Amino acid sequence: MRTAMTLEEAKRLLKRHNQHHLLAFWNQLRCSQRQNLLEQIQQLDFVQVDKWVKFVKKSVSAPIPKRLVPAPFYPAQPANTQQKLKYAKAIERGKELISNGKVAAFVVAGGQGTRLGFKGPKGNYPISPIKRKTFFQLFAESITAAEKKYNTTCPWYIMTSPLNYAQTFKIFRSNDYYGLDPNNIFIFSQGTLPSFSRSGKILLAKKYSIDYSPDGHGGCLKALCKSGAIDDMTKRDVELISYFQVDNPLISIFDPLFIGLHWLDRAEMSSKALIKTGPKEKVGNFCLVNGRVRVIEYSDLPNTLAYKRNSDESLTFQLGSIAIHIINVKFVKRYGGKDIALPLHKAKKKISHINQQGHLVKPKRKNDIKLETFVFDALPLASKSIILETVRSQEFAPTKNRTGEDSVKIARQMMVARAADWLESAGVEVPKKKDGSPNCLIEIAPSFALDKDDINKKTSRIPKIKPGDRIYLA
Numbered sequence: 001m002r003t004a005m006t007l008e009e010a011k012r013l014l015k016r017h018n019q020h021h022l023l024a025f026w027n028q029l030r031c032s033q034r035q036n037l038l039e040q041i042q043q044l045d046f047v048q049v050d051k052w053v054k055f056v057k058k059s060v061s062a063p064i065p066k067r068l069v070p071a072p073f074y075p076a077q078p079a080n081t082q083q084k085l086k087y088a089k090a091i092e093r094g095k096e097l098i099s100n101g102k103v104a105a106f107v108v109a110g111g112q113g114t115r116l117g118f119k120g121p122k123g124n125y126p127i128s129p130i131k132r133k134t135f136f137q138l139f140a141e142s143i144t145a146a147e148k149k150y151n152t153t154c155p156w157y158i159m160t161s162p163l164n165y166a167q168t169f170k171i172f173r174s175n176d177y178y179g180l181d182p183n184n185i186f187i188f189s190q191g192t193l194p195s196f197s198r199s200g201k202i203l204l205a206k207k208y209s210i211d212y213s214p215d216g217h218g219g220c221l222k223a224l225c226k227s228g229a230i231d232d233m234t235k236r237d238v239e240l241i242s243y244f245q246v247d248n249p250l251i252s253i254f255d256p257l258f259i260g261l262h263w264l265d266r267a268e269m270s271s272k273a274l275i276k277t278g279p280k281e282k283v284g285n286f287c288l289v290n291g292r293v294r295v296i297e298y299s300d301l302p303n304t305l306a307y308k309r310n311s312d313e314s315l316t317f318q319l320g321s322i323a324i325h326i327i328n329v330k331f332v333k334r335y336g337g338k339d340i341a342l343p344l345h346k347a348k349k350k351i352s353h354i355n356q357q358g359h360l361v362k363p364k365r366k367n368d369i370k371l372e373t374f375v376f377d378a379l380p381l382a383s384k385s386i387i388l389e390t391v392r393s394q395e396f397a398p399t400k401n402r403t404g405e406d407s408v409k410i411a412r413q414m415m416v417a418r419a420a421d422w423l424e425s426a427g428v429e430v431p432k433k434k435d436g437s438p439n440c441l442i443e444i445a446p447s448f449a450l451d452k453d454d455i456n457k458k459t460s461r462i463p464k465i466k467p468g469d470r471i472y473l474a
Contacts, residue, residue, distance in 0.1 A: 005042040007034075017046045018053075018200075025207035025358055033208035040210045044194070044202075052193070053200035055344055056369050064300055070317055071286040071293050073273060073387035074261060087257060090264055094256030097240065097263060099150040104238045105143055105253050106224075108217045108323075108375075109136075109168065109246040110161030110190055117402045121164040123246045124171050127399060129412040130443040130472050135246050135399075136171065139253065140178030141446040146254045149450065154254065155236060156180065157229050158187045161214040165189040188227035191215045195351050196369045203353040203368060211353055216345070217245070217323070218373025221336035230336065233329050241332070243325040243375070247399040249411055250418060251324065252451065258388050259326060268331040268382035272324040272390045276315060279306040283320035284376060286387055293385040295321045295376040319387060321376055322396050335381055342373040394418060413437070419444045419473075423462065426455040431467040439467045445474035 005013075007026070014020040022041060026034065078084040097103055111122040118125050123139075126132035133141070143154050160168045169187055172178070177185055192212035195203045205211035220243075224230045233241070240259060244251045252258075262270040271293070273286055284295035285306075298306075301317065308316040348366040355361045379385050390396070397414040400406040419442040420430045431439040442465070449455050458473075465471055 002042070004035075005038050007038070010038055010041050013046065014041065017049060019049070019202050021201060021356070022204065022210065024356065025354075028358070029208050037208045037210075044210075049194070049202070052196065052344070052371060055371070056196045056198065056200050056346065064296060064302065065289045065294075068287045068289060068296065068301075068305060068317075071288045071319060071387055073286070073319055073389055076389040076391050086264070087261075090260030091256045092260070093263055094258070094260030095150065097259055098146065098154070098254050098256065099152050101152050101154075101237065102239045103254060103259060104155045104157060104233055104236075104241050105139070106157045106159070106220075106241045106243050106327075107139060107246050108159050108220060108243070110159060110164065110214050110217075111246060112161075112164060115401055116399070116408060121160070121168050121171065121246075122399075123158075123168065125399070125408075127249050127408065127411060127415075128443055129416050129441055130470055131445075135249060137175070137178055138249055138446065139251075140180055142251075142253050142450065144179060145446040145450050149454075150254075153181075153184060153236075155184045155186065155233070155238065157224070157233075157241075158185065159220055159223055160187060160189050162189050162192060162212070163214070186227075186229050186232055188223060188229055190217075190219045190223045191226070193371045195349075195353070196371070198367060198369060203351060205353060207354055207358060211351060213349075213351075213370040214372070216372025217375045218342045218377055220375055221332055221342075221378060223336075224332050225336035230329060230332055234333075239329050241325075241327045241329060243323075243327055245323045248323075248395075248397060249399065249415055250395050250397045252395055254450075261386055261388060262326040265384060265386050267326070267384040267386045268328045269379055270326045270386045270388070271376070271379070272322060272395070273319040273387050274322055274390060274392050274396060275318050276320040279303075279315060281320055283322065285317045286319035286321060287317065289380070292380040293382070293387065294380050295374075319389070322390075322398075323375070324390070324395070325375065331382060335378065342377045344371050345374060346370075347372055393421070416440075416442050422449060422452045422455050423465075425452050426459050428455075428459060428462050428465070430465055431469075440465055440469045440471060442471045443473070445472070448473040 078087045109123045113122045113125050116125055123136040124134050126134050143156055147154050193215045195211040195213050203211040242253050282298050284297055285301050287294050287296050305317055310316055347370045349370050350363045350366050351368040352362045397411040398406045399411040416438055420438040424430055433439045
């Protein structure tokens with residue numbers, strides 16, 4: 001057990017690392033507040049702090065590798081007979097892995113619903129078009145349906161931020177864990193990093209407390225190990241983690257094809273991708289660097305590459321990252337238990353903090369810096385990594401904003417459109433508007449269907465749909 005740090009030790013340490021402002025209000029603090037501040041200072045790794053300060057002060061981003069080539073991928077539909085046979089084999093293997101309890105669900109749910117105009121964890125936002133089910137409820141129902149379909153247990157791991165950890169626990173308890181066995185739900189919190197001013201000063205949230213921010217979804221590798229989640233998976237004999245983010249209501253949590261291809265190719269961390277809508281769509285770009293898959297942010301990819309096209313006029317760098325992965329448990333054990341140096345990313349934010357005069361400042365501009373890591377930066381660490389193309393309308397409806405691009409309205413429209421597409425694929429007639437969109441509201445519960453194929457078995461339960469109808473299938 002470490003000896004408590006004294007005030008004099010703290011003064012010397014902070015002066016040496018140019019962070020002595022953290023004690024500026026010492027004489028105004030109560031005894032308990034002083035103890036709290038000294039404990040926080042003692043917990044800081046100042047070797048890392050100095051590195052973070054240098055990074056914060058840098059005006060340029062990390063250099064982009066000179067030799068970038070497009071990453072290879074599996075198309076959404078097999079391109080030839082050989083690939084068709086492999087896809088069929090992968091689907092069967094994927095189903096076996098799910099049935100044998102080898103796959104766990106893992107959602108990154110640290111975000112708040114602020115940009116949606118909603119108080120509380122984003123996972124508790126009511127997103128479905130008719131029943132207004134929350135993200136958490138939709139995912140829980142999908143897991144329940146998968147357990148029934150594959151006659152298995154699918155444990156669910158939920159990573160929150162420190163800000164919404166307690167709230168998330170309360171939400172699950174008050175909803176009786178959405179019918180799932182609470183013993184199969186593991187809720188834990190990600191780590192944090194101190195926030196900085198542009199000049200490299202650690203910010204104070206209060207006169208006696210350092211301001212910390214979540215360390216990004218890249219922190220999940222360490223958090224999975226530190227929380228005991230990986231140990232829990234090991235006890236359950238889980239081998240694969242199905243990673244997704246909380247704001248995508250179209251996610252297919254247990255995709256046999258994706259799981260099977262990952263397994264057959266002996267990959268360690270794999271990804272799903274979309275064909276981008278244009279050269280500068282705001283998604284990461286899948287590239288190959290020295291034979292390893294890497295994601296380059298849209299803002300970092302040079303225009304000469306972003307706009308480069310193939311002979312058929314398709315984009316050369318056409319694959320967009322959508323934060324859907326399969327990750328091996330052994331891979332997380334290997335790297336999550338160590339202080340691996342995933343690249344840091346700077347996010348300019350409006351961070352409320354205590355200024356030099358001791359006043360709480362609520363900035364109107366994004367002047368301060370939060371540091372974060374991204375999970376896709378772990379891809380180059382994998383000995384093998386595959387990419388599977390998916391179809392945007394079937395599996396990606398990011399719900400980031402209240403209105404406009406990536407909004408609630410668009411996500412609900414996509415949920416209805418996908419439901420209509422599933423019904424039509426089974427021969428059910430769906431009324432349409434002049435623009436081709438459904439002239440009705442349709443919501444398909446996961447208990448009714450997890451994919452198109454499930455619809456074919458239940459067409460007798462689907463009523464005739466008239467223009468303007470609200471159809472809920474469960």
